[in-house]
Amino acid sequence: MQVQKFVEIIGAEFYAGVPDSQLKALCNYLINTYGIDSRHHVIAANEGNAAALAAGYHLATGKVPVVYMQNSGEGNIINPVASLLNDKVYAIPMIFVVGWRGEPGVHDEPQHIYQGEVTIKLLEDMDIKPFIVGKETTEEELKAAMDDFKTVLAQGKDVAFVIRKGALSYDEKVVYKNDNTMMREDIIRHITDVSGEDPVISTTGKASRELFEIREAKKMSHKYDFLTVGSMGHSSSIALGIAESMPDTKIWCIDGDGAVLMHMGAMALLGANAPKNMVHVLINNGAHETVGGMPTVGGNIDWIGVDKIMRLSECSIRRLRLKHLMRYFKGRRKTAAN
Numbered sequence: 001m002q003v004q005k006f007v008e009i010i011g012a013e014f015y016a017g018v019p020d021s022q023l024k025a026l027c028n029y030l031i032n033t034y035g036i037d038s039r040h041h042v043i044a045a046n047e048g049n050a051a052a053l054a055a056g057y058h059l060a061t062g063k064v065p066v067v068y069m070q071n072s073g074e075g076n077i078i079n080p081v082a083s084l085l086n087d088k089v090y091a092i093p094m095i096f097v098v099g100w101r102g103e104p105g106v107h108d109e110p111q112h113i114y115q116g117e118v119t120i121k122l123l124e125d126m127d128i129k130p131f132i133v134g135k136e137t138t139e140e141e142l143k144a145a146m147d148d149f150k151t152v153l154a155q156g157k158d159v160a161f162v163i164r165k166g167a168l169s170y171d172e173k174v175v176y177k178n179d180n181t182m183m184r185e186d187i188i189r190h191i192t193d194v195s196g197e198d199p200v201i202s203t204t205g206k207a208s209r210e211l212f213e214i215r216e217a218k219k220m221s222h223k224y225d226f227l228t229v230g231s232m233g234h235s236s237s238i239a240l241g242i243a244e245s246m247p248d249t250k251i252w253c254i255d256g257d258g259a260v261l262m263h264m265g266a267m268a269l270l271g272a273n274a275p276k277n278m279v280h281v282l283i284n285n286g287a288h289e290t291v292g293g294m295p296t297v298g299g300n301i302d303w304i305g306v307d308k309i310m311r312l313s314e315c316s317i318r319r320l321r322l323k324h325l326m327r328y329f330k331g332r333r334k335t336a337a338n
Helices: 003-010 021-034 047-061 071-085 110-125 139-153 184-195 206-217 235-245 257-262 265-273 303-309 322-337
Strands: 015-017 041-043 066-070 094-099 128-133 158-163 200-202 225-227 251-256 278-283 316-319
Touching (some): 003 021, 021 066, 047 066, 066 071, 071 094, 184 251, 251 257
Parallel strands (some): 015 041, 094 158, 128 158, 278 316
């Protein structure tokens, strides 16, 4: 089904969410149609944030918003759904559009398998009525589902369209780009050059894939790496837990702006604990690159200012400008050589 028809049948005027490769057609359509527009389309820090934004929209306008996300984000919406949106609380109606990764019977990566198995059950447990959209779903079936949903929404309840792989299509192209002069692969390659036998914890998505591939290409061991293949936004907390438990070992965390933004409270904990043996490397490309390239607000954030506010004087967070990064790695190489 063409995404334009899907959007037309839903009939919403406000979308907030976190990008998902399964929803690439919808994400690209929203970027081409609205860009980033606080009145119509907001890319949120996490899915719970998106639900809260959408709730505010409803409270201000009385209209029904849409929240889009990968099914991995269901965990992040449980609290606002149960204690804010539910009809026993404020009865705020909302339409969720959920990309179904790890659908049973469809090959996917390990971190999606269990999430895929419980996707529908989690929605039902949250009293969110689901309708599954696949390649075979017709416009008439979708219209009938939306008519049914309107009755549910009128009662202050929530509904969800669960999107199977390839169910939505969009013919127009969107080009995402930035002016960065560094490649993430080069940064990770430098880290592998200087980290030696130090444990390295890498964030969700391409950072972990590239760390693995670089180790393979260099015929290096993987035994010092922990690849955070799921749990987006939690790699720095994993690294902190390891650093605090191994105070005599240097711990590296390779993080991304989208992941840090998703659970930024972890930065405060890092600052409060300030482990001297942890290096937190934030690779800020201002994009959700792993799931298609839609922008984050990372490019507009003063990360050095965040560093100071969180008192990360001992836990090193580096804004990755090339001259600063290369100076740091050269210093590490000299230390290692001595």
